[in-house]
Amino acid sequence: MNVDLYEKIWMYGTGGMLALFFGSTAVSAVGKQFQPPSHVETINPARALSDPRFARRGVWQDDQGGVHVTVVGMMFVWLPDHVTVPAETPVTFHLTSTDVTHGYQIVRTNGQTMVIPGYVSQLTTQFAPGEYLIACNEYCGLGHHAMAGRLTVVPAAEWTGPGMAAPAPAEGGDHAAH
Amino acid sequence: MRPTDRLALANIWVAVLAFGVAAAMAVMQAISRANLELPFRSSRMYYMSVTAHGVLMALVFTTFFIMALGYVTADKENGKLQLPRVGWAAFGLATTGVVLAAWAILTFKASVLYTFYPPLQAHPAFYIGLTLVVVGSWLWVLEMVLSWRAARKARADRPVSLAMHGTAANAILWAFCTLGVAAEMLFLLIPWSLGLVKTVDPLLARMLFWFFGHPLVYFWVLPAYVLWYTLLPKEAGGKLFSEPLGRMVFVLFLIFSTPVGFHHQFQDPGISANWKLLHTFFTMIISFPSLVTAFTVCASIEVAGRLRGGQGLFGWIRRLPWGNPFVAASLLAMLLFLVGGFGGAINAAYMLNSVVHNTAWIHGHFHLTVGSAVALTFMGGAYYFVPRLSGRRLELVPLARIQPYLWFLGMLLFALPNHFTGLMGMPRRIFSTDYAGAAQAQAWEAITSLTAIGGIVLFVSAALFVQVMLVTLLMGQKEPQPPIAWAEPLGEPAGGYKAGLWDRLGFWFVIAVVLVLIAYGYPLWDHFQMERFGSPGFKPF
Numbered sequence: 001m002n003v004d005l006y007e008k009i010w011m012y013g014t015g016g017m018l019a020l021f022f023g024s025t026a027v028s029a030v031g032k033q034f035q036p037p038s039h040v041e042t043i044n045p046a047r048a049l050s051d052p053r054f055a056r057r058g059v060w061q062d063d064q065g066g067v068h069v070t071v072v073g074m075m076f077v078w079l080p081d082h083v084t085v086p087a088e089t090p091v092t093f094h095l096t097s098t099d100v101t102h103g104y105q106i107v108r109t110n111g112q113t114m115v116i117p118g119y120v121s122q123l124t125t126q127f128a129p130g131e132y133l134i135a136c137n138e139y140c141g142l143g144h145h146a147m148a149g150r151l152t153v154v155p156a157a158e159w160t161g162p163g164m165a166a167p168a169p170a171e172g173g174d175h176a177a178h
Numbered sequence: 179m180r181p182t183d184r185l186a187l188a189n190i191w192v193a194v195l196a197f198g199v200a201a202a203m204a205v206m207q208a209i210s211r212a213n214l215e216l217p218f219r220s221s222r223m224y225y226m227s228v229t230a231h232g233v234l235m236a237l238v239f240t241t242f243f244i245m246a247l248g249y250v251t252a253d254k255e256n257g258k259l260q261l262p263r264v265g266w267a268a269f270g271l272a273t274t275g276v277v278l279a280a281w282a283i284l285t286f287k288a289s290v291l292y293t294f295y296p297p298l299q300a301h302p303a304f305y306i307g308l309t310l311v312v313v314g315s316w317l318w319v320l321e322m323v324l325s326w327r328a329a330r331k332a333r334a335d336r337p338v339s340l341a342m343h344g345t346a347a348n349a350i351l352w353a354f355c356t357l358g359v360a361a362e363m364l365f366l367l368i369p370w371s372l373g374l375v376k377t378v379d380p381l382l383a384r385m386l387f388w389f390f391g392h393p394l395v396y397f398w399v400l401p402a403y404v405l406w407y408t409l410l411p412k413e414a415g416g417k418l419f420s421e422p423l424g425r426m427v428f429v430l431f432l433i434f435s436t437p438v439g440f441h442h443q444f445q446d447p448g449i450s451a452n453w454k455l456l457h458t459f460f461t462m463i464i465s466f467p468s469l470v471t472a473f474t475v476c477a478s479i480e481v482a483g484r485l486r487g488g489q490g491l492f493g494w495i496r497r498l499p500w501g502n503p504f505v506a507a508s509l510l511a512m513l514l515f516l517v518g519g520f521g522g523a524i525n526a527a528y529m530l531n532s533v534v535h536n537t538a539w540i541h542g543h544f545h546l547t548v549g550s551a552v553a554l555t556f557m558g559g560a561y562y563f564v565p566r567l568s569g570r571r572l573e574l575v576p577l578a579r580i581q582p583y584l585w586f587l588g589m590l591l592f593a594l595p596n597h598f599t600g601l602m603g604m605p606r607r608i609f610s611t612d613y614a615g616a617a618q619a620q621a622w623e624a625i626t627s628l629t630a631i632g633g634i635v636l637f638v639s640a641a642l643f644v645q646v647m648l649v650t651l652l653m654g655q656k657e658p659q660p661p662i663a664w665a666e667p668l669g670e671p672a673g674g675y676k677a678g679l680w681d682r683l684g685f686w687f688v689i690a691v692v693l694v695l696i697a698y699g700y701p702l703w704d705h706f707q708m709e710r711f712g713s714p715g716f717k718p719f
Contacts, residue, residue, distance in 0.1 A: 107603030137536035137605035141718025
């Protein structure tokens with residue numbers, strides 16, 4: 001196949017650019033573990049509110065002091081709809097839905113995940129101090145645009161601690177396979 | 179009128195009517211963005227209109243126009259269709275499907291948006307209707323593949339035309355990827371909506387949808403590429419710069435379009451990160467043929483500009499026939515696609531996606547791609563093909579000349595601000611941006627008004643297009659029209675090119691299947707190993 005010189009240069013340039021994209025993605029994904037929320041765990045959506053993992057909802061700390069937030073989405077509210085967490089601290093959100101698919105989006109941050117009934121989503125990120133709107137970003141019905149919450153991020157020194165104890169470990173309902 | 183022309187025009191009729199209704203539905207959304215209080219404005223009306231707009235534009239207008247274009251290409255290749263009656267059966271099935279789905283949507287029984295994610299549950303007529311559209315399109319695929327084979331046989335060691343090559347590659351790609359959505363419809367959604375099964379697995383449905391959903395965008399784009407490669411250089415007064423590479427481009431799309439769907443599901447639970455990463459790499463590869471196309475098409479129109487007497491580094495641009503509706507529409511579509519392509523690379527980025535997923539950025543993005551690169555090129559294509567198929571001259575030519583420029587302006591006003599509000603965290607598909615006065619939401623307001631103005635400009639442009647089409651089709655002056663002619667390749671060897679490796683579509687199809695088995699086979703198998711809990715249907719609309 002006879003390819004024009006300029007076209008060859010263009011194609012090598014394009015190939016080089018793609019190699020750069022490949023490399024930067026691979027380095028940050030594998031090296032730094034920057035990954036989109038990809039937790040694999042299932043749950044019965046009809047019984048999510050009484051499941052030990054989601055029976056109590058809110059902010060809690062694990063044995064190592066890690067900060068966690070447990071949230072359930074349902075038409076058209078987040079439970080709880082207001083949480084307070086410390087700044088510059090990794091916060092892990094655990095979410096599920098009792099009805100349709102929702103999207104948990106902490107506005108103007110990289111914190112978001114789909115919340116699909118039957119599955120448990122996990123999301124870890126950290127925040128600068130401030131007030132954040134939490135929106136539902138997956139259409140869930142006529143009240144979709146009203147499904148919102150608030151995240152208050154306070155300086156770590158001013159944080160008054162978790163609002164609840166860590167949830168009981170799941171009773172054989174944990175299907176994290178990966 | 180020749181029989182194939184009649185069939186193609188029937189498909190164009192459905193496309194134009196669907197386009198008109200869909201454009202009217204978009205006004206409802208523009209008004210919502212402007213926060214105007216009108217009596218008919220309600221959340222119920224808004225979400226219905228988003229569903230109707232998405233389904234009628236993205237699935238009906240595109241598919242019917244692409245089928246028409248395919249019939250025209252195949253007929254020009256062989257002088258006839260292989261199975262003309264099957265073409266009419268395809269038309270009948272698909273049109274029946276459109277009527278069923280449109281009835282369900284417009285009577286508020288299916289406000290599930292065009293992605294129809296369960297457990298939102300629509301009326302069965304919605305799912306059955308869309309399935310009929312797909313089944314109809316499979317008959318069209320059969321015609322395209324048989325026409326391609328007939329042309330290959332007739333020409334011995336010569337390749338088929340680039341237009342036929344691209345059309346056949348697209349048809350094969352479509353047949354393959356629609357297996358995903360057909361499985362979703364037939365095994366999950368239709369039995370579930372009829373009450374034959376109680377629950378569906380929402381994540382499995384999403385995986386099957388996006389198996390289809392990303393190749394779907396190439397199914398839209400490839401016919402626009404066919405027109406840019408084979409018609410635009412000719413109409414602009416030049417030649418096609420690099421014919422053999424065009425053949426490679428369509429084959430690369432056939433191979434890499436499908437194993438990329440997880441980049442729409444980056445934020446989904448239940449799919450492990452490594453598989454998302456693999457799909458990210460395939461997604462990057464699929465940008466390669468588009469970037470090659472950018473070079474070839476630009477080089478071809480530069481050849482045209484210089485043949486028309488353009489001088490200097492940029493002087494050839496002014497010499498292009500900007501008053502030719504098809505040429506203007508295609509060139510403006512390409513400019514908007516340039517921006518849309520950059521945005522697409524960001525959407526597909528493994529980490530950056532967290533910032534833009536399901537925000538206004540997304541509909542800003544795809545209005546530049548399917549809404550401009552594809553829709554504007556098709557509108558331009560309609561100005562070219564409809565007179566040649568109907569034997570009637572194009573009427574209201576001044577309106578056809580300004581319509582692409584209005585679309586361009588409207589799209590700039592609509593799509594660019596949506597990218598900004600998206601980066602500012604505004605979700606997509608929301609009736610109101612108010613959020614009880616939250617400070618972060620108030621920051622979006624001034625910018626959303628711009629998108630509302632853009633929406634109105636786009637509607638005016640759409641109305642002009644529909645008007646030109648209806649007047650031409652119904653009342654156009656009958657007079658002999660020039661024949662359809664594809665661009666000649668620049669620097670073609672004496673006696674023409676020989677058929678080569680890139681012309682062996684059957685072989686490349688096998689490669690495509692292998693890649694998809696790798697990218698989807700294991701994740702799906704793994705998915706079925708988990709204990710899964712289905713969902714009953716919900717109808718909150």
